[in-house]
Amino acid sequence: MPGEDWPRRWRMEGVRLLCAPGEPLLEGAIEVADGCITALGPNLPPDAQITSLDRTGMLVIPGFVQGHIHLCQSLFQGLAEGRRLDRWLRERIWPLEAALDEESLRAAARWGIAQTLLHGGTTILDMGTVHDTDVIAETAREMGVRIILGKALMDAGDGVPPALTQPPETAFREALALHDRWHGSADGRLQVSFAPRFTLSVSGALWRQLAAEARRRGMLVHTHASETPWENERCREMHGLTPVRALAEWGVFDAPSVLVHTVCIDEEEIDLLAGHGVGVIHCPGSNAKLGSGTAPAWRLHAAGVAVGLGADGVACNDQLSVPAEMRLAAQLQSLREGPGVLSAREVFAWATDRGAAAVNLGDRIGRLAVGRRADLLLFREAELPWPPDLPREQGFVYASAGLRPAEVIVDGRQLVAGGELLTGDLSTIRREAAQQRQRLLARLERKEAQWEFPAN
Ligand SMILES: [Zn+2]
Known part of the structure; x- marks a missing residue:
């Protein structure tokens, strides 16, 4: 320890x-x-x-709350440039995630946690990946960071590599087993959430089932929602509703829940989130790099929603730094809403006590108090x-x-x-991350992974 x-x-x-x-x-x-x-x-x-x-x-x-990252993507920096979300996922991120093994996932988690800690992030909400999520828990335990981890759930959707798609009963069973094994361990430093990836990769039946179980266990549900117009459009085609309305319909907001991005939401949806006490993680760096847009973060905050900040992964941000997100959030909201609407103190709160509330840890961390x-x-x-x-x-x-x-x-x-x-040798962590990245790329080139990796 x-x-x-x-x-x-x-x-x-x-x-x-x-x-x-x-x-x-x-x-x-x-x-x-x-x-x-x-x-x-x-x-x-x-x-x-x-x-x-x-x-x-x-x-x-x-300590800063890093409200949304993908530790598993920490080896993918620069490997998914110049794409909007749909192509970014299908052509690069999902094939890369599908090619991860235990060793490369461990190297990625070590590198991502090291970078988070060195930038002052003391709590991580992680989206996980489909397989071997125990590796993330083991690494977080070893390196001492506070984490809410989860196994990414994917049982439906277009363009998802077979290696990342699971039958709903398998996905659900593995998510619960992860919760049973790790939730509350390391003196409560490790917690486990449900991490259904987004409405396009999870069936309505699995959403309903996990929402009911999350309510029963008091388990956090962590998901992406309304990141781009494409996602909203596809969700309407698949489920007949926008992501936020579909999640409400499935009962997700009756459990502790936190949505990431919410770039493309309307006023009625903002009220819906505020009314249900749903947290929102704003990822301005990721949204800007992928050309997704600027989330109505100040409007959510003004409506009473607990807003936090997240870097997302290095493949859509390049840096796992909460201070970098604070600066960009403040500047983009000034552009969107006008200068002076949002104070620096409020943005600092997004990185600390409001961020803690957004990830359902508002009574444990986020401020210095007895x-x-x-x-x-x-x-x-x-x-x-x-x-x-x-x-x-x-x-x-x-x-x-x-x-x-x-x-x-x-x-x-x-x-x-x-x-x-202190809880890892940075030069060793760096060397192992570089080695595992090369092995991962070699596996993809040899097409050992189950999905084609298109050329740039
Ligand atoms: Zn994300």
Whole structure:
């Protein structure tokens, strides 16, 4: 387990704390026992049982919630360029995913988790893939990140490689077995959701079945919805409704649920999501690169929807960085709605406490408060690239490109120190990712994978 030699009870002294967006900075210390924040602020009474850590000059903020990624795609950077979603999936991403094996999936998950942690992402909501999802759970456990993982469900649809299509009963059984094996493990750091890929790759019968089971188990349902006009059109042809209306019809919103993208939704659908407490993950970088559009993120937020941010995968974004998504989200909403409509504090909240609420972890993480899990980032104040009187939220949203946390703590354990990953050797992770990527491409060229990989 990571951080085994890290103290069970500790106190970081001499820090400034940005506990939640919009709150005044708090001077003093933060105290943690067994992964949980137990005290905050100035003048904490001395306690000989607690390991004292001098962090003078450090700013402490809540860890960022990486609200939607595909760890399995972390070897695919640059392999699916210049395509809109439908061709991007059919011609590149699905064949590549179908060619993954356990070893390449492990290398991809390690690389993706390392990049997420080094950019300050402490919680991941992952879409998984169809096969070998246990590898993602094992890797997350080993590297110490907080994760909600899932097995991607695909039992229907056009252009899906046979290797990624399963009979609905197999898909459902494997998703439940994953939940039974991993949900709540590693002191609750690992959780398991349903991850039906989208309305075009899952049959109505399977949607109804998983919605009922998710309601029964209190299990999160994580899916893509209304990313492009093509998806909406095909969903109407297949199911007679737009994705959001179809999901409502199947009972998905009666379970804890989170939709990713929602680029092409109307006002009535925004009200439907707000009324059912459905979270939304906004992925501005992915939506821009694939030419999908700009989601009505501010409108969703204004209607009361918990909005979070996600990078999606490296094949449609290139970087697994929440700060990069904050900046782009703020800028694109300014273009879409006009400047000043959305504040930097609100966007910072999308990366922290609203993002946590969007992925159904709003009572556990997302802000620094007694009783919350200790997921936090430390930055050297003297090195922040903005004037000291600027609100910190504004600095992080607009001016933190290239800025990495000096220290990353997840569930009370130190995973990054001095900007270096502690729960894996980065040069080994990088080398293995490069090797596995070459092997994957060689398998596709030899057509060992069950799907043709068209030339550019
Ligand atoms: Zn995605």
